[in-house]
Amino acid sequence: MITGEFRYSLDEKNRLMIPARIRVEIPGNSIILTRGVEQCLWLFTHEEWKKVCQSLVGSTSLFQEKARLMQRRIVAPAQETEVDRTGRIIIPPTLREFAGLKKECIILGIQSYLEIWDEGSYTAYLAENESRFKEAAEEIGNKIAL
Amino acid sequence: MITGEFRYSLDEKNRLMIPARIRVEIPGNSIILTRGVEQCLWLFTHEEWKKVCQSLVGSTSLFQEKARLMQRRIVAPAQETEVDRTGRIIIPPTLREFAGLKKECIILGIQSYLEIWDEGSYTAYLAENESRFKEAAEEIGNKIAL
DNA sequence: TCGAAAGTGGGAAAAAGTGGGAAAGAGTAG
DNA sequence: CTACTCTTTCCCACTTTTTCCCACTTTCGA
Numbered sequence: 001m002i003t004g005e006f007r008y009s010l011d012e013k014n015r016l017m018i019p020a021r022i023r024v025e026i027p028g029n030s031i032i033l034t035r036g037v038e039q040c041l042w043l044f045t046h047e048e049w050k051k052v053c054q055s056l057v058g059s060t061s062l063f064q065e066k067a068r069l070m071q072r073r074i075v076a077p078a079q080e081t082e083v084d085r086t087g088r089i090i091i092p093p094t095l096r097e098f099a100g101l102k103k104e105c106i107i108l109g110i111q112s113y114l115e116i117w118d119e120g121s122y123t124a125y126l127a128e129n130e131s132r133f134k135e136a137a138e139e140i141g142n143k144i145a146l
Numbered sequence: 147m148i149t150g151e152f153r154y155s156l157d158e159k160n161r162l163m164i165p166a167r168i169r170v171e172i173p174g175n176s177i178i179l180t181r182g183v184e185q186c187l188w189l190f191t192h193e194e195w196k197k198v199c200q201s202l203v204g205s206t207s208l209f210q211e212k213a214r215l216m217q218r219r220i221v222a223p224a225q226e227t228e229v230d231r232t233g234r235i236i237i238p239p240t241l242r243e244f245a246g247l248k249k250e251c252i253i254l255g256i257q258s259y260l261e262i263w264d265e266g267s268y269t270a271y272l273a274e275n276e277s278r279f280k281e282a283a284e285e286i287g288n289k290i291a292l
Numbered sequence: 293t294c295g296a297a298a299g300t301g302g303g304a305a306a307a308a309g310t311g312g313g314a315a316a317g318a319g320t321a322g
Numbered sequence: 323c324t325a326c327t328c329t330t331t332c333c334c335a336c337t338t339t340t341t342c343c344c345a346c347t348t349t350c351g352a
Contacts, residue, residue, distance in 0.1 A: 003222055008309090011311075012311095037214065086308090086334095087308080087309075088310095090331085129215050134183065137183050159341095163298090234299090
């Protein structure tokens with residue numbers, strides 16, 4: 001997809017705007033929505049989702065506890081959502097609650113997928129992790145000349 | 147790009163002038179804008195941005211915490227911005243807020259990239275870090291013969 | 293002092309975003 | 323089984339924002 005950080009608000013029908021810039025990159029007007037690792041939602045194109053699934057399902061077994069956990073936590077909650085003709089998607093209730101979406105939401109474009117955060121949670125997440133981020137940045141600085 | 151320290155003000159449409167001297171060095175009239183490590187924005191040419199992305203994204207996974215942090219903090223906020231025919235760029239709202247840009251801005255040219263600071267923040271940053279700067283200067287002095 | 297280049301402000305057209313109404317569908321009670 | 327209600331979905335029309343462009347002002351150098 002594409003990158004960018006956008007703020008949109010959830011309306012009273014639980015609809016959320018997908019930024020026009022990002023929308024044009026979504027093939028077929030439909031997208032897969034699931035739980036993210038942190039308190040956010042992940043959105044994938046069908047193609048990307050296939051890759052995620054294959055790497056999760058393909059390399060694991062029904063008879064391994066950790067594998068089942070990953071399946072339940074990432075694969076199971078996934079739902080396909082249509083982008084309506086004005087560019088909005090409907091966030092299913094269980095996913096909305098999981099991500100704690102209230103009104104103001106942040107949409108992140110991270111190249112091959114998107115994330116949706118509640119604005120408050122996202123701000124808190126970044127604040128909590130700022131020092132960790134700076135450490136990681138230093139590390140990269142030591143490895144790479146940029 | 148080129149070096150230099152310039153002061154321009156953000157107009158009421160969130161447009162910021164790119165100094166003519168620097169502008170001529172930007173290929174293709176379009177530039178990548180993202181969050182910097184401190185409270186400022188970083189601007190890269192496409193070519194430079196590609197390098198940054200590769201060093202961040204290249205060898206990482208969706209399922210690694212530190213990788214996600216770096217992606218969210220540096221890669222996700224990135225947006226491509228056109229330089230209009232009078233030489234201005236539009237600063238997207240989320241980036242403007244992050245950098246705390248009010249009116250007067252400082253543009254720094256640092257060879258391979260640019261930085262945009264709010265004038266107040268920049269002055270404060272320099273003042274706060276003057277002693278650390280002197281330490282850093284000593285350290286470098288020990289490594290380099292100049 | 294004049295000309296050219298750089299910078300500023302603002303208007304108009306186009307695009308993007310928002311709210312809400314109506315139709316369709318599901319669920320429930322009589 | 324039917325009728326009523328509530329929810330969901332789809333679409334339209336209005337509003338706001340963005341983008342593009344023009345013209346004026348200022349600055350700098352000759």
